[in-house]
Amino acid sequence: MLFYDCATAPSPRRVRIFIAEKGIDVPVQQIDLRNGEHLQPEFRAKNPDCTVPALELDDGTVLAESLAICTYLEALHPEPPLMGRTDVERAQVLMWNARIERTGLSGVGESFRNHSKGFIGRAVTGSESFDQIPQLVPRGRRMAELFMANLDERLASNEFIVGDAFTMADITALVTIDMAAWIKLPIPAACEHLKRWHDSVSARPSART
């Protein structure tokens, strides 16, 4: 098994945290996104989508997309459970993970990619060229603000996002909120529950990655 990572990128950080929480050891190969290594033929042959994280299995099968990779690792290493402990919890983890991706992660990502000079001509993930759209900078920021307010409300009555255990949903939210620093969007002072949760999950050893 080989984990294609990029130590400075938020998306593969979701898998890094997941692996650290599981306490397992997975060989890692760094892909240098800054210098376009993900767009070169060698990596493109592994993952035609040119995205990290990716996980190559011993038979050569390559899995991409954080949720797919983490679900596979959960099947191999069920303890501690990070995808929910019952059918309903598993569905709730997927629900929150999808919500966080669609609102927060997508909002922060679009706000950053459509502004940063490093992403001129590469405003959409993947190998194709897309121009930046300046209106997506404030739109993405507003989506991220709404995500934070919604998550604060959820955390008012829940220690973690799904009930009383740390899950993949918390990982996706943590990575999103830390990435929001790239668009200079801190947790608003009014979001006290979100702040309490963020302090708590950031103190876990897995968050250091």
Place this chain on the structure above:
Amino acid sequence: MLFYDCATAPSPRRVRIFIAEKGIDVPVQQIDLRNGEHLQPEFRAKNPDCTVPALELDDGTVLAESLAICTYLEALHPEPPLMGRTDVERAQVLMWNARIERTGLSGVGESFRNHSKGFIGRAVTGSESFDQIPQLVPRGRRMAELFMANLDERLASNEFIVGDAFTMADITALVTIDMAAWIKLPIPAACEHLKRWHDSVSARPSART
């Protein structure tokens, strides 16, 4: 159990097809998106995100997001398997489902919502007001074209998206391609494998919904 549906909307169609493939009977309540029923207090109390599909369980728990709902139904009704039959297949279904959502479904959706008069001031899913951004119309269309070309390549050597069985990944792709008619984007003539697959999955009784 109660399934909150909207018969004219593509997202809940994913769950409708899933339910039809399982051959199960789930009570349905239609939510009139056109007249804003999803934004009213009654539905908002069920799903604060104001999205359909949603599934209310007998204890009052409400699940939203297609993937979460379908994964829950798969756990209750494992046959026929629609989320993969092995750990690797399950991961591949999630990988393709995520790719199709991120490129095709999102591309078609953005191209449509940022153009249609019916979505003025509601260009982003949910209850908040967002202006339309005209540049997203061609960007979304281009993303959808790339999605079709990539899927055609995949289907050159696979009967279905993940190997030899119909899965959730096929459902998400079918709904995406049928929704592309809303932006007047047919399957390009060059995509012969995609056309063969689309004819085949469209002929399934579940596709009639």
